[in-house]
Amino acid sequence: MAGRVNRRWLIAKRFDGQVSEANFRWVETLVPSPDEGQFLVRNRWFSFDPTQVYMLGRGYPGEPEGAENPVGDVMGTIAVSEVVESRHPDFAPGDVVHGHTAWEDYTVTDGKGFTPTYRLPEGVPLNWALGALGLTGLVAYFGVHEVARPKPGETFVISGAAGGVGSIASQLAKIAGLRVIGIAGTPAKCDWLLREAGIDAAVNYRTEDVGKRLSELCPDGIDVFFDNDGGPTLDRALDRLRPGGRVVLSGATSRYPAREQPPGPANYLALVMVNGRMEGLLGRDFVPRRSEAWDALLPLLRSGRLKSKEDVLYGLREAPQGLARLYSGENVGKQLLQMDDPPATGRAASPSAIRPEGLARR
Numbered sequence: 001m002a003g004r005v006n007r008r009w010l011i012a013k014r015f016d017g018q019v020s021e022a023n024f025r026w027v028e029t030l031v032p033s034p035d036e037g038q039f040l041v042r043n044r045w046f047s048f049d050p051t052q053v054y055m056l057g058r059g060y061p062g063e064p065e066g067a068e069n070p071v072g073d074v075m076g077t078i079a080v081s082e083v084v085e086s087r088h089p090d091f092a093p094g095d096v097v098h099g100h101t102a103w104e105d106y107t108v109t110d111g112k113g114f115t116p117t118y119r120l121p122e123g124v125p126l127n128w129a130l131g132a133l134g135l136t137g138l139v140a141y142f143g144v145h146e147v148a149r150p151k152p153g154e155t156f157v158i159s160g161a162a163g164g165v166g167s168i169a170s171q172l173a174k175i176a177g178l179r180v181i182g183i184a185g186t187p188a189k190c191d192w193l194l195r196e197a198g199i200d201a202a203v204n205y206r207t208e209d210v211g212k213r214l215s216e217l218c219p220d221g222i223d224v225f226f227d228n229d230g231g232p233t234l235d236r237a238l239d240r241l242r243p244g245g246r247v248v249l250s251g252a253t254s255r256y257p258a259r260e261q262p263p264g265p266a267n268y269l270a271l272v273m274v275n276g277r278m279e280g281l282l283g284r285d286f287v288p289r290r291s292e293a294w295d296a297l298l299p300l301l302r303s304g305r306l307k308s309k310e311d312v313l314y315g316l317r318e319a320p321q322g323l324a325r326l327y328s329g330e331n332v333g334k335q336l337l338q339m340d341d342p343p344a345t346g347r348a349a350s351p352s353a354i355r356p357e358g359l360a361r362r
């Protein structure tokens with residue numbers, strides 16, 4: 001690898017309500033070499049997650065600002081990559097791995113970071129490894145089955161329903177026998193939820209009165225609210241929780257870009273009145289249990305009963321766009337980027353058009 005160019009996106013400035021290419025700076029350096037205990041990977045696919053905006057804007061709660069991603073550093077990401085050189089006992093050249101790398105062609109890593117690196121089993125499509133089987137899928141799966149603990153026939157409402165986590169969680173709730181109402185931001189997303197994901201009703205929060213629609217659609221109240229967006233929708237759902245209702249906190253996309261965090265839900269006392277429960281979950285903590293989720297998800301994915309909705313960009317140049325699209329709401333399903341050139345048809349904005357990319361090697 002010595003002498004080869006490594007293209008990289010560095011963090012140029014922190015987010016302040018906006019997410020755009022202006023937050024990043026393109027540089028070209030030489031590919032680094034791994035030291036003892038490290039390995040060098042060639043990045044193949046990137047995942048985009050609103051949490052990256054939170055991390056870059058403010059650092060994680062309880063950590064000093066910028067602890068994860070200082071200005072001037074290369075932008076971090078969760079990726080699927082191929083090991084090309086190794087001085088690490090657990091990884092060998094040719095291994096295809098899931099882990100924390102960065103917006104660059106090649107990354108030297110020790111396999112630690114936001115989520116520890118693991119080898120992908122043979123036969124797992126690389127796009128699924130970051131979407132339905134990645135942190136996205138783990139939050140959806142364990143959020144639905146372990147935090148919500150749903151009973152068939154219950155009413156399940158979800159915000160961010162047509163995004164990466166939302167598109168999987170909505171379908172899993174439906175498969176579990178629940179009545180599912182999805183909240184999303186465009187007619188196309190609502191259409192996808194009804195026609196492809198097969199849920200029972202969809203609400204466009206940008207054009208409809210969410211509280212009024214939820215009262216119409218859930219006359220007996222809500223058993224589970226799965227929250228991806230945070231913000232006013234959470235208040236509307238809390239108002240309508242049934243006795244024993246549960247709120248699953250996956251994330252709060254609407255809150256991440258702001259430098260100052262707005263106040264939390266105004267009416268959390270609604271939980272008292274219904275003996276309700278609000279509980280968060282962190283996907284990376286479920287990585288050690290991923291085989292439990294994969295055993296359930298892989299047959300559903302392979303049979304087509306669970307659709308992996310993905311939105312794919314091509315080429316490292318597009319990485320800032322990948323993040324920006326989460327905030328323009330352009331992405332439908334999981335936002336991914338493949339490092340290789342686009343297929344002959346050009347950029348595939350139509351996610352369902354992508355075929356599972358080559359199989360992972362052991």
Ligand SMILES: NC(=O)c1ccc[n+]([C@@H]2O[C@H](COP(=O)([O-])OP(=O)(O)OC[C@H]3O[C@@H](n4cnc5c(N)ncnc54)[C@H](OP(=O)(O)O)[C@@H]3O)[C@@H](O)[C@H]2O)c1
Nearest residue numbers: 051163164165184185228250251252253254281282283329
């Ligand atoms: N707990 C964990 O470990 C974990 C792991 C992964 C993800 N998450 C969380 O899950 C949530 C969804 O993540 P994802 O990766 O699946 O992203 P995503 O939902 O695919 O993409 C973000 C979506 O958020 C919506 N949005 C954008 N700006 C918004 C705003 N100002 N207010 C409300 N909604 C806005 C847009 O959908 P609309 O057009 O429908 O508004 C956009 O498509 C995030 O909060 C993320 O942090 C948590």
